[in-house]
Amino acid sequence: MTPPRRRLAIAVATLAFAGFATTACGAVGQAVDCGTMSQEVTKISSEFTTAMGGAGTDIKAIEKASKDASDKLKALAGKYDGDLASGLNDMAAIFESIKADDTAGMTEAMGKIPDAQAKITKACS
Numbered sequence: 001m002t003p004p005r006r007r008l009a010i011a012v013a014t015l016a017f018a019g020f021a022t023t024a025c026g027a028v029g030q031a032v033d034c035g036t037m038s039q040e041v042t043k044i045s046s047e048f049t050t051a052m053g054g055a056g057t058d059i060k061a062i063e064k065a066s067k068d069a070s071d072k073l074k075a076l077a078g079k080y081d082g083d084l085a086s087g088l089n090d091m092a093a094i095f096e097s098i099k100a101d102d103t104a105g106m107t108e109a110m111g112k113i114p115d116a117q118a119k120i121t122k123a124c125s
Contacts, residue, residue: 034124041076048065059101077092
């Protein structure tokens with residue numbers, strides 16, 4: 001993978017997780033869930049970014065990092081229900097679709113991130 005492709009993959013992760021650290025939750029009971037979810041998503045983001053940084057040009061390592069992030073998001077979604085779970089599953093699908101040798105696909109994935117983020121943010125409002 002050329003450096004621009006790796007930067008694009010890291011940009012996908014950054015955009016995907018940027019809003020979660022400051023997600024505001026309205027209901028008291030849901031605030032705990034959304035706060036915990038936000039911390040877990042931030043951890044997944046950090047792990048993905050670290051793995052991407054270490055992957056260099058290794059396409060298999062990049063795709064493994066994407067799959068790992070997807071699997072962790074799916075597991076996190078299993079702890080919730082409704083729109084929150086749906087939004088996390090949407091985010092997992094975005095990461096699952098990332099292929100290191102498909103720059104156009106990565107760009108398309110970046111376009112889907114705001115919708116998944118909006119669903120999650122709405123569920124935590």
